[in-house]
Amino acid sequence: MIEIKDLHKSYKMGSNALHVLKGINFTVEEGELVAIMGSSGSGKSTLLNILGMLDVADSGEYTLDGVPIKNLNETKAANYRNKFLGFVFQSFNLINYKSALENVALPLYYQRVPRKERQERAMKYLDQVGLKEWANHLPSELSGGQNQRVAIARAMASEPKVLLADEPTGALDSKTSYEVMDLIQKINDQGNTILVVTHEDDIAHMCKRIVYLKDGVIVEDKKVKQVRASAHV
């Protein structure tokens, strides 16, 4: 599903450059649930943003579902992004004057999904995250955990091949974090490929594989026995 080879990325800092990714190689098969771990500043978000086509690498190869991601113009990149990728962020990134249902439906509007289908799909995915009854509520009327579930429903409504989550539990307490991980595990159980950036060990062990980043390289990449989040909620 994902194949990257010798990926490098630097940020220009005046006349200097900060070399953040120094030759990353890895492959993710369809259906995997991978944690990307590393201390703050180790390049986790940089890597996820490149995988998510929100940023581009300086060099290296990236193939997503058999498509080489290179030299794409903005339109093509946006099309692939919509077709292949769903995002979840630490801060939910919901629009605060729109209801849960409207938030979930909004990306479908930009993908030109007809109105009726947008509503139906948004409701279907809100239902899947257990928030059907909250469809008409604003983010300010929901808890942090509920808002993250709305954000997950919004990502899943576009039916992406890969879900990318950057510290999805970073703003949540442990109990709520496990509820969100329970949902992520259930989505993965249905066959979806998911990458979760985290710096929390317990969250990483709720995935099936852990990739450790340090100083811009992968220092360890191991399969783990998955801890089910439902045992903790």
Ligand code: ADP
């Ligand atoms: P992580 O997500 O693991 O905390 P990041 O990928 O966000 O790490 O950042 C890695 C390093 O790159 C950090 O030192 C950070 O300050 C730097 N960095 C991230 N984004 C930028 C940017 N847009 N411009 C300059 N430096 C950046």
Ligand code: MG
């Ligand atoms: Mg980060």
